[in-house]
Amino acid sequence: MLIIGITGGIGVGKTVVCRMFQLLGVPVYDSDARAKWVMHHNSTLKEELIASFGPETYNEQGQLDRVYLGKLAFNNPERLSQLNALVHPHVGSDFKQWSDANAAAPYLIKEAAIMYESEVWRQMNRVITVYAPLEVRIKRLLQRDPHRTEADIKGIVAKQLSEEEKIARADHVVYNNDKQLVILQVLALHQQFLSLSSSLG
Known part of the structure; x- marks a missing residue:
């Protein structure tokens, strides 16, 4: 079974990316x-x-x-x-x-915020890191979570593995920076994973 991991820091948009894969018929484990x-x-x-x-x-x-x-x-x-x-x-x-x-699916996705910290990445065939710049993440989170302050968000980010480290360790990166279309990146990855799944037989 081909299992793809999705990770990324708070506010990068992991949920949005996972929903796109779900719309393509891929089972996602949150x-x-x-x-x-x-x-x-x-x-x-x-x-x-x-x-x-x-x-x-x-x-x-x-x-x-x-x-x-x-x-x-x-x-x-x-x-x-x-x-x-x-x-x-x-x-x-x-x-x-x-x-x-869900074994009948061509591949599965497992979303985990602490993919690397918990060593879950070792169980994945490939890992996608979702990336967004800190200022974009702060803006999104202040809108999504009115109870949080900018200091709260920066405190959470400081405790998480750095984005640079996650990108360096990932097999694929989805840029959710409001400049590149996420859906096109997801569609390209979907085709790659379908081909990989077929080659694994």
């Missing part, structure tokens, strides 16, 4: 959305999270308290590593089930 789903619905993971982070991890209705977990983990590298070590194997199992269910 790692962040599925991680949230697994954390809400996988009883084993729930027990592991409660054991590691306390009963406050879930509220009385059994819903994940993301604010509580975020305060504990996201500014504490050790706790964040602990959280990732618990969640990633379950998300990996979920992806395996999903990919098996």
